[in-house]
Amino acid sequence: xxxxxxxxxxxxxxxxxxxxxxxxxxxxxxxxxxxxxxxxxxxxxxxxxxxxxxxxxxxxxxxxxxxxxxxxxxxxxxxxxxxxxxxxxxxxxxxxxxxxxxxxxxxxxxxxxxxxxxxxxxxxxxxxxxxxxxxxxxxxxxxxxxxxxxxxxxxxxxxxxxxxxxxxxxxxxxx
Amino acid sequence: xxxxxxxxxxxxxxxxxxxxxxxxxxxxxxxxxxxxxxxxxxxxxxxxxxxxxxxxxxxxxxxxxxxxxxxxxxxxxxxxxxxxxxxxxxxxxxxxxxxxxxxxxxxxxxxxxxxxxxxxxxxxxxxxxxxxxxxxxxxxxxxxxxxxxxxxxxxxxxxxxxxxxxxxxxxxxxx
DNA sequence: AATAGCATGTAAGAAGTTACATGATTTC
DNA sequence: GAAATCATGTAACTTCTTACATGCTATT
Numbered sequence: 001x002x003x004x005x006x007x008x009x010x011x012x013x014x015x016x017x018x019x020x021x022x023x024x025x026x027x028x029x030x031x032x033x034x035x036x037x038x039x040x041x042x043x044x045x046x047x048x049x050x051x052x053x054x055x056x057x058x059x060x061x062x063x064x065x066x067x068x069x070x071x072x073x074x075x076x077x078x079x080x081x082x083x084x085x086x087x088x089x090x091x092x093x094x095x096x097x098x099x100x101x102x103x104x105x106x107x108x109x110x111x112x113x114x115x116x117x118x119x120x121x122x123x124x125x126x127x128x129x130x131x132x133x134x135x136x137x138x139x140x141x142x143x144x145x146x147x148x149x150x151x152x153x154x155x156x157x158x159x160x161x162x163x164x165x166x167x168x169x170x171x172x173x174x175x
Numbered sequence: 176x177x178x179x180x181x182x183x184x185x186x187x188x189x190x191x192x193x194x195x196x197x198x199x200x201x202x203x204x205x206x207x208x209x210x211x212x213x214x215x216x217x218x219x220x221x222x223x224x225x226x227x228x229x230x231x232x233x234x235x236x237x238x239x240x241x242x243x244x245x246x247x248x249x250x251x252x253x254x255x256x257x258x259x260x261x262x263x264x265x266x267x268x269x270x271x272x273x274x275x276x277x278x279x280x281x282x283x284x285x286x287x288x289x290x291x292x293x294x295x296x297x298x299x300x301x302x303x304x305x306x307x308x309x310x311x312x313x314x315x316x317x318x319x320x321x322x323x324x325x326x327x328x329x330x331x332x333x334x335x336x337x338x339x340x341x342x343x344x345x346x347x348x349x350x
Numbered sequence: 351a352a353t354a355g356c357a358t359g360t361a362a363g364a365a366g367t368t369a370c371a372t373g374a375t376t377t378c
Numbered sequence: 379g380a381a382a383t384c385a386t387g388t389a390a391c392t393t394c395t396t397a398c399a400t401g402c403t404a405t406t
Contacts, residue, residue, distance in 0.1 A: 012278050100252070
């Protein structure tokens with residue numbers, strides 16, 4: 001269900017897009033909340049077309065198919081947003097790894113945590129840069145969320161590395 | 176792979192646990208980065224036992240199986256933490272929904288965003304409360320991460336609702 | 351003795367990943 | 379004309395969810 005909703009959302013936001021465009025979107029602003037590979041996206045779009053949630057226009061040079069959300073698709077998206085009590089679980093492999101790094105010895109965990117902090121700081125910076133002067137509100141909101149999450153992760157990694165270092169320096173209790 | 180790693184991590188952290196304990200753990204705190212249902216956990220633990228990553232002790236009254244991580248399992252976990260370049264994608268259905276709420280009309284989106292803010296504030300509060308005086312560092316770090324994420328989500332929802340409201344009040348451009 | 355919670359499992363089906371496969375267009 | 383990127387698709391496999399199924403123990 002979620003992929004379908006994510007695609008409807010992206011199409012609602014952007015107006016018109018090809019499967020390729022949508023794939024790119026998932027690869028990029030992956031500060032995002034969802035992602036998928038093209039091998040899952042193309043068949044899903046075909047199914048949505050068959051259901052009347054989107055229409056396709058076989059356009060352009062290279063057998064490109066441009067999709068657009070229909071009224072029925074918009075209604076479906078709206079219903080899901082308003083009525084659904086979403087599953088409150090997350091799956092974040094990079095986050096899981098970061099979470100578990102403190103299990104390693106300080107010698108190993110501290111540098112890896114610092115590397116994570118750098119990674120997330122850099123990603124945050126990149127997001128800040130691509131903020132153009134004129135932007136639709138929703139894009140701005142989503143960008144802002146990306147920045148907040150990257151900041152939180154970077155901050156956590158730094159805090160945690162500092163704490164581990166402090167405790168390792170004062171050696172003593174593994175508490 | 177990630178489920179296996181998550182289970183190894185939890186077992187490394189907690190020393191000994193049953194499939195049931197691990198299931199509960201996923202429902203509670205660590206749902207932050209990964210989660211799984213018992214129907215996936217039990218078979219996975221059996222497989223890990225067969226591979227020598229964990230040992231099981233058939234204990235207690237109700238056919239309970241207590242698992243413990245082995246040296247080989249610890250090595251596997253360590254290798255994954257140190258050597259893996261993890262997939263940097265997230266799957267968060269609740270986050271996706273929140274992300275898309277601004278697509279609705281202000282009348283609908285604003286109350287739903289405020290409800291999200293309340294939800295995440297409450298979750299954060301609950302996490303803060305269960306912080307006991309004496310706690311292992313790693314649990315403290317993970318709790319801290321949970322708090323930061325809940326805060327970020329709550330803050331984003333509030334900010335976004337405020338902005339939508341402000342724009343709707345000054346009506347004008349849908350930018 | 352009924353209810354809630356502990357405790358484990360299996361099977362069918364949906365969702366997601368990896369690998370294979372093809373061909374057009376743009377850029378160097 | 380070679381390489382990069384645009385653009386779409388299918389097949390096999392793995393992972394995850396939902397539903398079904400069983401039985402024990404503690405509490406009221």
